[in-house]
Amino acid sequence: MRILVVNVNTTRSMTEAIGARAREIASPGTTVVALTPAFGAESVEGNYESYLAAVAVMETVRAYAEPFDAVVQAGYGEHGREGLQELLDVPVVDITEAAASTAMFLGRSYSVVTTLDRTVPLIEDRLLVAGLHTRCASVRASGLGVLDLDRDPDAAVRAVVDEAERAVRDDRAEVIVLGCGGMSGLDAAVRARVDVPVVDGVTAAITVAEGLVRQGLRTSKVRTFAPPRSKSFVDWPPARRDGSGVRTTR
Amino acid sequence: MRILVVNVNTTRSMTEAIGARAREIASPGTTVVALTPAFGAESVEGNYESYLAAVAVMETVRAYAEPFDAVVQAGYGEHGREGLQELLDVPVVDITEAAASTAMFLGRSYSVVTTLDRTVPLIEDRLLVAGLHTRCASVRASGLGVLDLDRDPDAAVRAVVDEAERAVRDDRAEVIVLGCGGMSGLDAAVRARVDVPVVDGVTAAITVAEGLVRQGLRTSKVRTFAPPRSKSFVDWPPARRDGSGVRTTR
Amino acid sequence: MRILVVNVNTTRSMTEAIGARAREIASPGTTVVALTPAFGAESVEGNYESYLAAVAVMETVRAYAEPFDAVVQAGYGEHGREGLQELLDVPVVDITEAAASTAMFLGRSYSVVTTLDRTVPLIEDRLLVAGLHTRCASVRASGLGVLDLDRDPDAAVRAVVDEAERAVRDDRAEVIVLGCGGMSGLDAAVRARVDVPVVDGVTAAITVAEGLVRQGLRTSKVRTFAPPRSKSFVDWPPARRDGSGVRTTR
Amino acid sequence: MRILVVNVNTTRSMTEAIGARAREIASPGTTVVALTPAFGAESVEGNYESYLAAVAVMETVRAYAEPFDAVVQAGYGEHGREGLQELLDVPVVDITEAAASTAMFLGRSYSVVTTLDRTVPLIEDRLLVAGLHTRCASVRASGLGVLDLDRDPDAAVRAVVDEAERAVRDDRAEVIVLGCGGMSGLDAAVRARVDVPVVDGVTAAITVAEGLVRQGLRTSKVRTFAPPRSKSFVDWPPARRDGSGVRTTR
Amino acid sequence: MRILVVNVNTTRSMTEAIGARAREIASPGTTVVALTPAFGAESVEGNYESYLAAVAVMETVRAYAEPFDAVVQAGYGEHGREGLQELLDVPVVDITEAAASTAMFLGRSYSVVTTLDRTVPLIEDRLLVAGLHTRCASVRASGLGVLDLDRDPDAAVRAVVDEAERAVRDDRAEVIVLGCGGMSGLDAAVRARVDVPVVDGVTAAITVAEGLVRQGLRTSKVRTFAPPRSKSFVDWPPARRDGSGVRTTR
Amino acid sequence: MRILVVNVNTTRSMTEAIGARAREIASPGTTVVALTPAFGAESVEGNYESYLAAVAVMETVRAYAEPFDAVVQAGYGEHGREGLQELLDVPVVDITEAAASTAMFLGRSYSVVTTLDRTVPLIEDRLLVAGLHTRCASVRASGLGVLDLDRDPDAAVRAVVDEAERAVRDDRAEVIVLGCGGMSGLDAAVRARVDVPVVDGVTAAITVAEGLVRQGLRTSKVRTFAPPRSKSFVDWPPARRDGSGVRTTR
Known part of the structure; x- marks a missing residue:
């Protein structure tokens, strides 16, 4: 596949x-x-x-x-x-949801450790909308920006481990979720230092x-995720500056 | 102002x-x-x-x-x-929020009457995220598309009144909220036919x-709504097909 | 009006x-x-x-x-x-409700700073019944009695500012609500010292x-707030000590 | 005692x-x-x-x-x-609370059958504030006024039984609570006609x-129910029309 | 009886x-x-x-x-x-439920003080399932094992009192519930040292x-607690090692 | 593995x-x-x-x-x-949890179709304790006993399809979960007749x-699922009637 x-x-x-x-x-x-x-x-x-x-x-x-x-x-x-x-x-x-769902199979509660404090409310709201919030003990910020993770992975691991330990001790988290796509790959290093399961969203x-x-399962199309209705769009999708349409880069 | x-x-x-x-x-x-x-x-x-x-x-x-x-x-x-x-x-x-908040001053519960059934979940999720859902009795669809409202306002009023009456009778709504920007202006006609307050989101x-x-109040900037951090963007904002940038039309 | x-x-x-x-x-x-x-x-x-x-x-x-x-x-x-x-x-x-509703337009969460600790539960219960509690980060007491506010407004401002700062730092409040009618008018002084919006219930x-x-909106009369039924009362409204009925004083 | x-x-x-x-x-x-x-x-x-x-x-x-x-x-x-x-x-x-609490020992969910529809929201709010609402399947109105209960107990029993049966069938109630002090004493007659436990609030x-x-237990005085502070009252308690103070009648 | x-x-x-x-x-x-x-x-x-x-x-x-x-x-x-x-x-x-229900008549919120931290989640889940959790301020562990209670009741009282005081001060509990059958009988000693009501589950x-x-009330049999259906069991109830069936000991 | x-x-x-x-x-x-x-x-x-x-x-x-x-x-x-x-x-x-969690990736809400009505509360309580209940639209009973599924799979499919359709139409379910281990294998036949995804708990x-x-993930051992403490047991595990201990049968 x-x-x-x-x-x-x-x-x-x-x-x-x-x-x-x-x-x-x-x-x-x-x-x-x-x-x-x-x-x-x-x-x-x-x-x-x-x-x-x-x-x-x-x-x-x-x-x-x-x-x-x-x-x-x-x-x-x-x-x-x-x-x-x-x-x-x-x-x-x-x-976000795959990691939360995975964490819930491993312990009674989980905490997310993310990057900046300003992203905490976004994560909380997404978990609420997904219905995966009731077993979330906390969402904690490490204080690192997304691009900092790339620049200094060792510092990132230290910052994540610090918050993970606080989550386990103070919030009674039993599982830690790495709350940033850019943290993918840090899980081995974090796991080596905390004694609870650490979930990487990408592998989850x-x-x-x-x-x-x-299992042959596909998205339900009966209501919320029915295909968009046919209609007119103005100036969309955007032209690229070079005149072509949207192109993805791998 | x-x-x-x-x-x-x-x-x-x-x-x-x-x-x-x-x-x-x-x-x-x-x-x-x-x-x-x-x-x-x-x-x-x-x-x-x-x-x-x-x-x-x-x-x-x-x-x-x-x-x-x-x-x-x-x-x-x-x-x-x-x-x-x-x-x-x-x-x-x-x-969405102004109307819900307004409705909550007028009755113990309110229902939203919107356009298509497929938009009901969006409205429910937005009310949930805003914390204005606990006194929402129901979100009901009239079955009309957004552009249908413009084309046949009389039919729109009838369809909205029908669902409003069901909301009052079956869901115990005490206030009706018109759940589409395009319904703005229908409130007088709807009010004339139902015996509960009808809230128009635009006027609210x-x-x-x-x-x-x-009151001199402005958006809080301490956390969730702090200004975006300075950073690079790729191909954004979009060029318009005529080569200029985004322009609004009144 | x-x-x-x-x-x-x-x-x-x-x-x-x-x-x-x-x-x-x-x-x-x-x-x-x-x-x-x-x-x-x-x-x-x-x-x-x-x-x-x-x-x-x-x-x-x-x-x-x-x-x-x-x-x-x-x-x-x-x-x-x-x-x-x-x-x-x-x-x-x-x-209570006007202030909470107003605060919710300004930030993702709000805290109420009130007078005595014993009044905190009343406020929490009223917000719960009104359905405005889910975005309430905390209700905090300044420790001042209602009449103390009048007697020493400077001390009142200091006490309110202290709790407001704790609410922002510890409870992640993004907006502060002044939780007593008697605090009305302190908002300017409090705003000058805290960096989040401060809502006065009276102006709200x-x-x-x-x-x-x-908007021509009135209270819904279909159920919860239908007019009282006609019935007999015993010894009510109260006679005043001077023998007359209830009179209001402006 | x-x-x-x-x-x-x-x-x-x-x-x-x-x-x-x-x-x-x-x-x-x-x-x-x-x-x-x-x-x-x-x-x-x-x-x-x-x-x-x-x-x-x-x-x-x-x-x-x-x-x-x-x-x-x-x-x-x-x-x-x-x-x-x-x-x-x-x-x-x-x-209200004694009956709800009692009902929760007898079945997984209970419904309250009360008098007029307009009193349903009061009961729902009181159960919410008491924290006894999560196992309440419904609050249903029999349509009878409080004084009607006294005037025609047989009709009252029939009306209560009708709603009790709907609550069991449609709302999955497993226990019925008589939702009016004036229904006290009807429980035997209601029990005789419905096959779930019927709780009388007064006996509960x-x-x-x-x-x-x-058990020697008394109300907690540390916070919410601390004695009122000493203070001045205007024109209270009320004088009775005959000039004396409040007197109770047994 | x-x-x-x-x-x-x-x-x-x-x-x-x-x-x-x-x-x-x-x-x-x-x-x-x-x-x-x-x-x-x-x-x-x-x-x-x-x-x-x-x-x-x-x-x-x-x-x-x-x-x-x-x-x-x-x-x-x-x-x-x-x-x-x-x-x-x-x-x-x-x-568990009798004590919680009793505590709710005495104060606005209650905390449970139990034995080991590992039993806290069981208690929380049982209160959730019973629908008695919304007024529970916290479940706290004294750190004592069940059998420790028997061995050194004085130490048990001290440990329970310590956590009870924290619950009142930090979690705003107004009533304390003794969260272990083995604590039954400690309530007098605990009450003597804390100034909130203390509920013993057994007496409750x-x-x-x-x-x-x-009141002549019995368990509802219409749904959740209907008698088990007639069916075959394998190797149950267990034979005792001496060959006889289950026997209780008083 | x-x-x-x-x-x-x-x-x-x-x-x-x-x-x-x-x-x-x-x-x-x-x-x-x-x-x-x-x-x-x-x-x-x-x-x-x-x-x-x-x-x-x-x-x-x-x-x-x-x-x-x-x-x-x-x-x-x-x-x-x-x-x-x-x-x-x-x-x-x-x-139970694997199926619910899987369903939540496929649609905004799911319904469980199970066997007898009396098992509905068990399923609801397990989903509540697992924190997977907020997106559950309903748990519905087909009316078939567990062993009936085995005896007449065609009738079972019909009964499940009937309830699945009601769940989609009346409860706004977007995904159906087969709510019995014994229904495993019926999913293909049910899917052929309903137009929403059908989740089999065993394959999930x-x-x-x-x-x-x-992913190398194991159960968290820090609190709720820490290994049992070492202690004495009376008459457990059970002796089998033939005198040997517990033996499993594949």
Whole structure:
């Protein structure tokens, strides 16, 4: 099967890291295609950027020409998953939800450790809307920006471990979820230092997506995710500065 | 004061109707500027279109060159309000929330009567995220598309009245909220036929926005709605097909 | 239009301060009538006094002989608003709810800073019943009694600012609500010292009430707030010690 | 021990019926004193009357000169219990809560069958505030006024049985609670016709009150129910028309 | 009447202590029969042991040959009450629920002080399932194992008092519930040192059970607690090592 | 990897059907071992039987002598998963939760279609405790007993399809979950007749369990699922009638 893994920001090194992590966990026979949105912000750390990412991810997937079996949206706490589910029949898995759902099989409560404090409310709201919030002990910020993770992974691990320990001790978390697509791959280092399970959203989402495809399950089309109605659009999708339409970059 | 009232779709006649309704209720001294997004769908009836509208409204407001005191987002149940709140210091009022909040002063529970069934979940989720859901008795669909409202207002009134009556009788609603920006102006006709208060989101939002401005209140910037961080964007904002940048149309 | 603003305690200087604040924010053309209940406690700081205030406010409004367009109940967290809504057709706005509703337009969460710790549960329960509790981060007590506010406004500001800062830092509040009618007018001084929006319940309620009246909206009469049934009463309303009936004092 | 059972309306025949039912269930050694408020409405069927009853019950109990061990407030869904808890050290048991709590020991969910539809919201709100709502399947109205119960007990039983059967069939109630002090004594007749347990609030409250007294338990005074602070009152308690103060009638 | 009080562990001295406490509070005319399960763990401090206790208590009650009027399950936060309710017509009262329900009559919120931290989640889940969680301020662990309570009651009192004080100060608890059957009898000593009401689950359950019996109330049989269907069992109930069937020990 | 799939009842033909279904979906390299409890009921349709099954499954897994990588508990809405998680380090996946979690990736809401009405509350409570209830539209009973499924699969499909259609139409379900281990294998036939995704708990659980193992994730041991403390047991595990200990049957 072929799974598209779509980064939410335009930083290609991050797309590559996410793709590499996805390929490590994917089953034999699964092809992972990692995509970078054709437009948007270099990192997503707030609602403005997140709404833009939602649209960019949708257009990026729509512009992808080959067939595929599932899509993973690899941004933690971002908007947009519902739109992809309208546009597609194949399963759409958001790493926010895949990680939360996975954590709930491992302990009675989980905490998310994310980047900046300003992204905490986005994550909380996305978990609320997904109905996965009741066993969430806390969402904690490490204080690192998304791009800091790339620049100094050791510092990132230390900051994440510090918050993870506080979550276990003060919030009674029993599982830690890495709350940023850019943290994908840090899980081994974090696990080595905390004594609770650590969930990586990207690997969680790949196994969930594979499981759905193997079971022949697709998105329900009866109501919320029915295909968009046929209608006119003004000036959309956007022309690129070079005059062509949206193109994705892997 | 000057209040921007931004339609979420690109149908200018609807922008005009919304603007006219806003001006009717506005206080002396308030200037209402009605804006049509520079890109997007002719009507918003699902998540894909709603996410696109969120971004289009944000870029439309950013491209508006004059000073203003508040923004009203005139789409019922649409995404995006949080992004505007990040971008702006002045109050941002979504008609979904203004109408719900207004209804809660008039009766113990309210029902929303909207257009298509597929938009019901969007509205429910937006009310949930806003924390205004606990006194919502139901969100009901009249079965009419957004553009149908414009084409046959009499039929729209009949369909809305039918669902309003069901909401009062079966769901114990005590107040009815008109759940579509395009229904703005139907409230008088609906009120004439149902014996509970009927709330129009546009007029509710204008009075809320004026009240906030008069009290000197602005969006909190300490956390969720802090201004976006400075960063690079790829291919955004979009070039228009004619080569220029985003321009709003009133 | 004419709006009655009813204090919940019998301290006339507090009625005057509330009335003054209401007149400052009221639109041209709005007449504010501030009323003091004809009986009750000099300050309301608990359930016994609050229930008594509920009844006193109702009788005071019933005894008011002139026509009016809306009523504001100017006690924070007090009982009684539902009874007024039964008795009247015009809108009834409780400052507890107006302030909470206003705060929710300005930030993702709000905290209330009130007087004594013993009144915290009353406020929490009123917000719960009103359905405005889910975005309430905390209700905090400054430790000052209601009458202390009057006696030493500087100390009151300091105590409120201290708790406001704790609410922002520890409870993640993004907006502060002044949780006592007697704090009305302190908002400017508090705002000068904290960097989040500060909401005054009295001004919030006046703008809400004006907005409802301008929209022609009245209390729903279909169920919860239907007029009381005709029936016999024993020894009520109370005779005054001088033998006359209930009379309000402005 | 001596238990005061206080009716919420001024209809003495109803006080007598409630007192008789209480005495039937009371243990040997328990003295039941049934009191009628000195002022108020002949029946309580809405918020105005209920707030008035709250105050009347409080003054009635304060005016009672003999020592007592517990108070039962015998109105279903009425305001006021929190005020009594402030004024007294001995346990205060509201029949609304005693009946709900009792029902929860007998089945997974319960429904309340009350009098008029307009009182349903009062009951729902009181259960919410008491934290006893999550296992409440529904509150249903029989359509009978409070005084109708007295006038035609047979019709009352039929109306209650009809709604009880609907609650069991449609709302999945497993236990029925009689939702009016005036229904006390109908439980045997209702039980004979429905095949689920039927709880009478008055008998439930008497057994709860006796149990609390036997265990030496009293109302907590640390916060919510701390005694009222010493302060001045204007024109309260009310003078009676004959010039004397509040006197209770048994 | 005869009430069976069933310990959840196999430690007979604890059964005796529970039985003694139950007899102290029981009314004249009530016979308390204290039973020890025929199999299971010497103390119940986790899910494995609690599920085993659930089954052991059920078989113990089934094997009891004499008639009885009610059953009290004397383990705090343990599984199994629903099974007993299926098997029996008479009321079944779990001390977890009886204590919570009792506490809710005495203050606005309560905290449970239990033994080991690992049992806190069991108690929280049982209160959630019973619908008695919304007024629970916290469940706190004293750090003592169940059998430690027996060995050093003075140390147990000190540890419970410490946590009770934290619950009152930090969690705003107004009532303390002793969260272990083995704490039964410590309430007097704890009460002497904290200034809020202290509820003992065993005495609470006895008074609740007596009250239900006196009112002629029995478990609802229409749905959740309908008698088990007739069916075949493999190797159950268990043979005892000596070859006989389940026998209870008092 | 080796996954134990444990039936909750003692009917071996059902164990075989569940095992067959599990093997169909399992990845190459996964060995599925289907176990029948050594004791218990031939079908589990209520709390008594479910508590017994919880204990029987635990003892069955403890008695299994070979190493294994994960356990699937194949009963819908049954007790016991928490106990297995204490006893084991490897992941434990309950089909109730795996199916709910899977359904939530496919639509905004799901309904469970189960066997008898009396099992509905068990399922609702298990979903509540797992924190997977907020997106559950309804749990519906087909009216068939567990063993009826085996006897007449065609009638079972018809009954399930009927309720599934009602759930989609009346409860707004977007996904259907088959709510009984014994329905495993009916999903293809049900899917052919309803136009929403149909989730089989057994296949969902196998893919979840494989995903957890592939990610190297194990049950958190810091609190709720810490290993049982060392202690004495009386007469447990049970002797079999032939004198030997618990033995599982595949």
